[in-house]
Amino acid sequence: MSTRYFPYLLVLTLFSTYSFADIITTSSPLSIRQTLSSSDGSFELGFFSPNNTSQNHQYLGIWFKRITPRVYVWVANRETPATSLTANLTITSNGTLILLDEKQELLWSSGEKSLLTSNRCHAELLNSGNLVVVDNVTGTYLWQSFDHLTDTMLPLSSLMYDLPNNTRRVLTSWTSNTDPSPGEFLAELTPEVPPQGLVWKGSSPYWRSGPWAETRFSGIPEMDGTYVNPLTMVQDVVNGTGVLTFCALRNFDVSYIKLTPDGSLDIHRSNGGTNGWIKHFEGPRSSCDLYGACGPNGLCIRSISSTTPTCKCLKGFVPKSDDEWSSGNWTRGCVRRTELSSSCQQGKDTSDGFYRVANMKPPDSYELVSFGDAEECRQGCLSNCSCLAFAYIKGIGCLVWNKELLDMVQFSEEGEFLFIRLARSELAxxxxxxxxxxxxxxxxxxxxxxxxxxxxxxxRLKQNGKARVAMVETSEDSWKSSLKLENVSGLTFFEMHTIQTATDNFSISNKLGQGGFGTVYKGKLQDGKEIAIKRLSSSSGEGKEEFMNELKLISKLQHRNLVRLLGYCIEGEEKLLVYEFMVNKSLDTFLFDLKKKLEIDWPKRFNIIQGIARGLVYLHRDSFLRVVHRDLKASNILLDEKMNPKISDFGLARMFQGTQNQDSTGRVFGTLGYMSPEYAWTGTFSEKSDIYSFGVLMLEIITGKEISSFSYGKENKNLLAHAWESWSETGGAGLLDQDIADSESGSVEAVMRCVQISLLCVQHQAMDRPNIKQVVTMLTSTMDLPKPKQPMFVLDTSDEDSLSLKSNDDKDLFSDDENKPVQE
Structure with a gap:
């Protein structure tokens, strides 16, 4: 009988040597012959031997599944390879990943402890390449590989530092192409103001990017006006934190950043398949890029083709050692030929001046000072005896140097102007x-x-009659020129006839919605791709300023919870924006529809709340600029085919730079009911204005009721008043939409928690509201919540002279159209 069944047993054995898993649980670990794939098949987790060097050394890692040659993007047990074929990855009940060998000895652990109460969790590989441990009950991420990078950054991963908590997230190279153990190179984001990227070789600086200038690194000339930057930066000087996020390369299927074993920080891209990888960027690119190649006060003339630096002393400087300099040893650099004026030290007017050097990489060890313009920057440096140089850089402001000028590079083009302080005799x-x-x-x-x-x-005498016609004829060219100046490269310019064909000449049957700024249509391109076109009304409030604002914002912002802008069209007075099409349209079409609301149960609603919050974290904290949306509402939340939310409509958004955190406007736009009191009354807005809107939106998602039309009881209480009363009496347990409440009996505690968080968000004083990171922490943890203060809209309004905004019917005070579009 054993002979009879032997072929079947052999087949089963062959198939069992390489199988696939969906998730990792306490009862289903990942063995050395199994792999775990992301749901879209882009990434794979499993055991490997680097470049098939030795099957006796197995590492647990993640790689691109469909693209050759194989690229490993994360490794768990870098220093402790498995030496047998019986190792496995499992997960404990409290959410800790552990890698065990054949003797059940620990090779690697995620080392994360959780405050779980459910003790039920699993691990899965996301489509982003992020390995996550998920709580089965709340859906909270308890641990993720993106927080523990090795040598590679994938889109949505980030480098960071947190000074108060003494933590940082860095890249560490492999020792060699066949050895994943930590090598001698490390890449980090520095805590300077502004920050810069720095690669270390052991304990010595190896290469740096130069200070961050709003949308680029000022020491990388390739990041010029035509470069679509895949990086975003947020630095919070007050709280001592900084985050540099990789947001993917536009127009390419996949991309990644890798710190190689030889210290090169490279960006690679691919359109998938067997076409392989293309190097998009590398740093350092030349011998001049190596840190301090020409020593203090030495200038390196950059040439991509040169294998050795070309060094010279700055004007007014001479080699510290002529013999060393002539022999090619530039490490000791240059010294001043003529010392600076002594009158500065004596408190008198100095006779020093400045010599301008163009196309420069700003030196290291800079200091940001708050001067209003370039002339104030020059005068400030001149009046400070210790100031040796200054630069006024767009996107940064005034930088000064009080130490020796180190790591200076001069490019053939691009770069910044650097002003060197010299004695007057050197400038005569x-x-x-x-x-x-x-x-x-x-x-x-x-x-x-x-x-x-x-x-x-x-x-003018001859052409006066034709001037007005000429102005109309050149309007389109003027728009296009302005767009180029506004840095929106990377977007597709659509011809008007293409848009007309896609929408059947703006047929009423393709109309998706009508808003205060225009009409939205569904379209279909010739390749079958569905799009949404926002046709801005010539009579709307969104003119050139709002149009340029939305283009500039969304072309740079990339996040899974933000709508994606594909392109634009301008012809004459027509201004159109082209977006990805969202199959499920907007949140309000589900939430406030008696039938469709049944399709979004509480788990889906909670997922939508979390997704919106993650999008706001990106806008407020993780994007290259702090962005306040100013019109967050249900109709501006779009839903993809998996009901994942995407924040849309950035026409009213405002950007903040540096430590700026609020602004004011004389034009109050938005939707009454969602607007915070300080914005509605005074035009002052900040991140906390969006938090208020988010709190109102949360209550709408929980109750399934619209803020503008809700009325409860004989006193006609509005939604905020009803929510406050319910929370005060029962903790908000009865607020869940009654149409789905019967099937969600196990979610009462989660609903009550969300009600309390929403009431914290709609407190009257902006300073009392949590910021978005605190909101996310509240949503994803079991921490005790503070007690909210009574919302202003809930106060007694029996006095007709009261200043309370309890009434939601005063829409004539505001400029926004009452109609809400179902698709941006």
Missing amino acids: GSKRIKILVVSAISLCMFIILGLAAFWCWRY
């Missing part, structure tokens, strides 16, 4: 030449301007 010769040149140029300009004025006078 150049000053005489400058006077002659300026005089000659001034004379020429005077003659040219005179001729131009005469020509313009003659021309």
Whole structure:
């Protein structure tokens, strides 16, 4: 009988040597012959031997599944490989991943402890390549590989530092291409203001990016005006934190950043399949990029083709050692030929001046000072005896240097202007030449301007009747020129005939919704791709400023919980935005529809709440600029095919830079009921304005009732008043939408918790409201919640002269259209 069944047993054995798992649980570990795939098949988790070097050394890692050659993006047991074929990865009941060998000895552990009460969890590999441990009951992520990077960054992962908690997230290279153990190179985000990227070789700096300038690193000339930057930066100077997030390369299926064993920080991209990988960026690119190649006060002239640095001393400086310098040893750099004026130290007017050097990578060890413009920056440096150089950089402001100038590179193009402080005698010769040149140029300009004025006078006499027509004909070119200046490269420009064909000439049957700023249509391109087109009304409040604002914002913002802008169209007075099409349209079409609301039970609603919160974390904290949305409401939350939320409609959004955290406006736009009191009354808005709107939106999601139309009891209480009363009496247990409440008996505690969080968000004083990171922590943990204060809208309004905004019917005070679009 054993002979008879032997072929079947052999087949079963062969298939069991390489099988696939969906999740890892306490009862179903991942063995050395199994793999775990992401749901879309992009990534795979399993055991591997680097470049098939030795089957006796097995590492647990994640790699791209469909693209060759294989690239490993994360490794767990970097220093302790499994040496047998019986190792397995399992998970404990409290959410700790552990890797055990054949003797059940620990090779690696995630080391994370959880405050779980359910003691039920699992591990899964997300489509982003992030390995996560998930609480089965709450859906909370208890641990994720994105918080423990090795040598690679995938889109949505980030480097960070947190000074108060003494934590940082860095990249560490492999020792070699066949050894994943930590190598000698480390890449980090520095806590300077502004921050910069820095690669270390052991304990010595190896390469740096230069300070961050709003949307780029100022020391990387490739990040010019045409570069679509895949990185976003948020630095919170007050709280001592900084986050640099990789947001993927636009127009490519996959991309990643890797710190190689030889210290190169590379960005690779691919469109998938067997086409392989293309190197999109590498740093350092030349010998000049190596840290301090020419020593203090030495300038390296960058050439991509040169294998050795070309060094020279700055004007007014000479080599510290002529013999060393001539032999190619530049490490000791240069010293001043003429010392600075002694009158500065004596408190008198200094006779020093500045020499300008163009196309520069800003030196290291800078300091940011708060001067309003370039001239104030120059005067401030001149009046400070210890200031040796300054630079006024767009996106940063005034940087000064009080120490030796180190790691200076001069590019062939791009770069910044650096002003070096020199003794007046060092500038004398150049000053005489400058006077002659300026005089000659001034004379020429005077003659040219005179001729131009005469020509313009003659021309205007002849062309006066045609001026208005010319203005209309050039409007489109003017728009396109403005767009180029606004840095929206990476978006597709759609011709009007393409849009008309896609929408059947804006057919009423393709109309998705009508809003205060225009109409939204569904369209279908020739390749079958569905799109949504926002056709801005010429009479709407969204003119050039709002249109440019939305383009500039969304072209740079990339997050799974934000709607994706594909392109735009401009023709004459027509302004159109083209978005990805959301199959399930907007949240309000489900939430406030008697039949469709049954499709979103409490788990789906809670997932929507968390997704919106994650999108706000990105806008408020993790994007390259702090963004306040200003019009967060149910109709501006779109839902994809899996009911995941995406925040849309950024026409009213405002950006903040640096430590700025609030602003005011004389034009109050938005939707009454969602607007915070300080914004509605004074036009002052901040992140806390969005928090207020988020709190109202949470109550709508919980109750299934719309803020603008809700009325309860004889006193006609609005939604906030009803929620406050319910929470005060029963903890909010009865607020869950009655149409789904009967099937959600096990979710009462989660609902009550969300009600309390929403009431914390709608407190009258902005300072009392939590920030978005605190909100996310409240949603994903079991921590005790503070008690909310009574919302302003709930106060007694029996006095007709009361300033309370209890009434939701005063819509004529505001400019926003009452109609809500179902798709942006």
